Amino acid sequence: MKCAPIWMTLLLMAALPVDADEAKSPPNILWIVSDDQRADTIAAQGNATILTPSLDRLARQGISFNSAYCMGSTSGAVCAPSRYMMLTGRSLHRLKGNVFDIPKDEVTLPQKLRNAGWKTFFTGKWHNGKAAYQRSFDEGAEIFFGGMGSHTRLMVHDHQPDGKYPDNKRHRLPAFSSTAFADAAIRFIEDQGRNDSSTPFLACVFFTAPHDPRTPPADFISMYPKEEMPLPGNFLPEHPFDNGELQIRDEKLAPFPRTPEVVKEHLAAYYAMISQLDEQVGRLVEALQKNGLSENTLVIFTSDHGLAVGSHGLLGKQNLYEHSTRVPMVVAGPGVAAGCVSKQPIYLHDLVATISEVAGLDTPPHSEGISFLESIRGNKQPPRQEIYTAYKGVQRALRAGKWKLIRYPVIDRVQLFNLDTDPDETLDLSQDPRYQEQLKEMQGRLDHRRKLQGDPLVDDGDSR
Numbered sequence: 001m002k003c004a005p006i007w008m009t010l011l012l013m014a015a016l017p018v019d020a021d022e023a024k025s026p027p028n029i030l031w032i033v034s035d036d037q038r039a040d041t042i043a044a045q046g047n048a049t050i051l052t053p054s055l056d057r058l059a060r061q062g063i064s065f066n067s068a069y070c071m072g073s074t075s076g077a078v079c080a081p082s083r084y085m086m087l088t089g090r091s092l093h094r095l096k097g098n099v100f101d102i103p104k105d106e107v108t109l110p111q112k113l114r115n116a117g118w119k120t121f122f123t124g125k126w127h128n129g130k131a132a133y134q135r136s137f138d139e140g141a142e143i144f145f146g147g148m149g150s151h152t153r154l155m156v157h158d159h160q161p162d163g164k165y166p167d168n169k170r171h172r173l174p175a176f177s178s179t180a181f182a183d184a185a186i187r188f189i190e191d192q193g194r195n196d197s198s199t200p201f202l203a204c205v206f207f208t209a210p211h212d213p214r215t216p217p218a219d220f221i222s223m224y225p226k227e228e229m230p231l232p233g234n235f236l237p238e239h240p241f242d243n244g245e246l247q248i249r250d251e252k253l254a255p256f257p258r259t260p261e262v263v264k265e266h267l268a269a270y271y272a273m274i275s276q277l278d279e280q281v282g283r284l285v286e287a288l289q290k291n292g293l294s295e296n297t298l299v300i301f302t303s304d305h306g307l308a309v310g311s312h313g314l315l316g317k318q319n320l321y322e323h324s325t326r327v328p329m330v331v332a333g334p335g336v337a338a339g340c341v342s343k344q345p346i347y348l349h350d351l352v353a354t355i356s357e358v359a360g361l362d363t364p365p366h367s368e369g370i371s372f373l374e375s376i377r378g379n380k381q382p383p384r385q386e387i388y389t390a391y392k393g394v395q396r397a398l399r400a401g402k403w404k405l406i407r408y409p410v411i412d413r414v415q416l417f418n419l420d421t422d423p424d425e426t427l428d429l430s431q432d433p434r435y436q437e438q439l440k441e442m443q444g445r446l447d448h449r450r451k452l453q454g455d456p457l458v459d460d461g462d463s464r
Contacts, residue, residue: 003340003378026359027334028192028297029202030185030284033086034277035079035125035211036317038306039066039326041274045341049230050271051223054282055330058301062332063340063376069325070305070348072390075099076248077147078317079211080127082304082348087128087136089352089367092390093454101129107364109352110136113202116361119192122159123184124206134163137204141184142173148211151177151273176217178209178273182280186287193291200359205284210273210307212253214266220276224268231260232267234323234424236313243319244394244410250316263310270309298333298358302348312425320389320397320406321425337378345384345399346372388449393457398446405442409457416442 040047044056045064070082071092081092081099087108090096097103107115114120114136122140126133127147133140140159149155154177155170173180185205192201237257239246246256254262281301288294306324308314317324327348332338350369356362357371374381387399397406402420407413416430416439429435450457 001337001340001342001344001375001378001380003337025198026200028200028293029355029358030189030288030297030299031202031204031355032281032284032299032301033083033124033204033206034274034301034303034328035206035208036305036307037210037274037303037328038309038323039068039328040323041271042328042330045328049224051275052278054278054285055301055328058281058285058299058330058332060339062299062330062336062338063342063378065329065331065342065344065346065372065375067343067345067387068302068327068329068348069345069387069389070327071388072320072325073305073318074390074392076245076250076318076392077127078305078391079125079147083127083206085347085349086304086351087132089349089364089369091347091349091368091453093456094366094368098129100127102132104131104135106132106366108132108136109355109364110202110204112356112361112364113359114138116359117199118359119197119199119201121185121188121201121203122206123188124181124204125208126206130163130165139188141187142180144208148213149208150213151209151215154180154208156180176276178207178277178280181205181207182283185284189284189287189291189293193293202355207277207280209277210270214269214273216269216272216276220272221269223275224271226261226264226268229264229267229271231263232309232311232323232424234311234321234426235260235263236311239313241408241413242411243408244392245316245318248316248318250318251314253315256313258310258313258315266309266315270307294333296334298331298336300351300355301328301330302351303327304348318391320391320395322404322419322423325389325397331376336376340378342375344372344375344381345387346370347384347387386445386449388446388453388455390450390453390455390457396446396450396455396457398442398449400442400445403438403442405439405446407443407446414439414443 042055043052044059073081110120120137122137123142125144143157154173157165311323352367353363353369353371357373389397404417406415415428417425
């Protein structure tokens, strides 16, 4: 783990409570989730093209995890199972029923906090059923029940105490989606500041950006002239083989072969959407400060999964390359080690155990995540030895240290990458005679982990 100089960390944490009795009072939590944001889209973490001053500031004030992963998906709509995992702590192949509608016997993390006396608030995209939303939150505003929609004409609901959300009760967002969601959350934050309540709150702001259709405001798209956009280091006109999902909607957003001009245009709009979202993150953090809540509010920023946007000849998230499974994860606030970057591998669904520990609550028995609170505090904790990811019945992958194996069971093909020397996954070592022992070991580890995860994949690629 790399951190800021110790004097800076001490300065930023000097005002934080250290007395054991004080520490018993949990902080508020502002949980921000973007939609389709790959991990390498924060300037402070090495992207020299994108402009993200608010996230950069948050990263300097807290800790960034550069090996945070979505476990994958059983659906082409990766958002739904990802959020189901993130809300319940379940791993991919132990999700119950319809991933678009969390079953009524499943306790979500916000529901758990609400049951424990927390005030819970939501705005943005809820992709896991209206009933699950209703039992999870006391309050809400500008709620989008769906997967994707226009950023300028999105139809949303206000929170209804009776839990009924018919289409004819929707209204159009009064502003660009990210702005409107931030506005709703700021109103909630202002209310909490005025109330001066000792009741902790969980405020969830689940943006729909930068998911397509990518239509950023003009002043943000002008920040990224498409002709000046650098191509990804792993840009390809086409994927080298059929990965099982080349005909899905996301891959039809541009024709094959991909041209540099088309990919640059997509990247410019993608970066502009993220910069506009970044501005809203800044407004949310500023609202905490203005309302006297910043010293007792933990801020968590992440995304549901990544996106290819031209990498490996792909545009979507229906693959297991790093650009599509790895997500940003930044945590800042009381008790957080400042200016740190951790390589510790974590899953999105580890957030359930982590936030439960922050709140002083037991981790739900069905949760399979591991709390990374000790790492957030700047302490060492045993890291995960493996990260297992899966996509429908057509792709499986395992990362173990610097090695990563991707298996395509339907076509009986594998790829082996050394992520230390090849983070862009451009050099497949699976056919290199020098790495056959490593390949064999990784294949065995992947199959062992698949069985441990309860993954029902069989050799023909079916997942039952």
